[in-house]
Amino acid sequence: MTYTVVMSVPATFTGELVNTAKVTSPAGVLDPDTANNTATDTDAQASADLTISKTDGITRYTPGTDVTYTITVANRGQDAANGATVSDPLPAGITKATWTCAATGGATCAVSGTGALNEKVDLPAGASVTYTVVMSVPATFTGDLVNTAKVTSPAGVLDSDTANNTATDTDKQNVEAPTAMPVPVGGGWILLMLSGLMSLVTMGVRARRRG
Numbered sequence: 601m602t603y604t605v606v607m608s609v610p611a612t613f614t615g616e617l618v619n620t621a622k623v624t625s626p627a628g629v630l631d632p633d634t635a636n637n638t639a640t641d642t643d644a645q646a647s648a649d650l651t652i653s654k655t656d657g658i659t660r661y662t663p664g665t666d667v668t669y670t671i672t673v674a675n676r677g678q679d680a681a682n683g684a685t686v687s688d689p690l691p692a693g694i695t696k697a698t699w700t701c702a703a704t705g706g707a708t709c710a711v712s713g714t715g716a717l718n719e720k721v722d723l724p725a726g727a728s729v730t731y732t733v734v735m736s737v738p739a740t741f742t743g744d745l746v747n748t749a750k751v752t753s754p755a756g757v758l759d760s761d762t763a764n765n766t767a768t769d770t771d772k773q774n775v776e777a778p779t780a781m782p783v784p785v786g787g788g789w790i791l792l793m794l795s796g797l798m799s800l801v802t803m804g805v806r807a808r809r810r811g
Contacts, residue, residue, distance in 0.1 A: 648677035654767035664739035674728035683754035688717035696736040
């Protein structure tokens with residue numbers, strides 16, 4: 601006799617899945633070997649190790665220009681993480697952005713989009729997705745440009761290391777140096793001549809006052 605048992609595992613279930621079945625002889629029937637009357641099946645929880653990195657390759661930005669970020673999300677674990685969430689909220693004061701995505705190793709992601717990034721991706725073990733995000737910085741934007749991206753494992757998939765699930769890129773604002781006053785050609789002689797003229801004017805004024 602063979603039983604086929606289909607068991608639904610809740611999305612909130614965590615840890616090992618241990619299931620034991622047992623057979624018991626009926627009353628009046630001797631079982632000469634009871635050591636083989638139970639059977640246990642143990643399954644470890646699916647485990648991934650999702651990582652994320654983010655950089656725009658610069659340390660300073662200029663208001664009124666575009667900044668291009670590269671965000672790479674990978675699964676370094678042993679099991680697939682299908683339905684993982686990649687998010688990249690726009691910093692306060694930023695309202696315009698576009699993005700594209702390229703997948704490798706059997707991963708899948710939406711090809712492109714606009715605005716803040718908040719996408720579901722499928723990441724088999726060893727696979728990765730790379731986003732290119734172009735963010736428009738308003739001419740009125742000031743202060744540090746801080747942008748943080750995050751990856752979250754799907755329900756039912758354990759992430760063995762959540763310390764590498766966020767990545768932040770920070771750029772300082774470019775501050776234009778004051779424009780230097782141009783020095784006239786022959787500036788040294790002109791300054792001497794002006795100084796001499798001023799001295800003559802001063803002497804003339806004094807002479808008139810004495811007269």
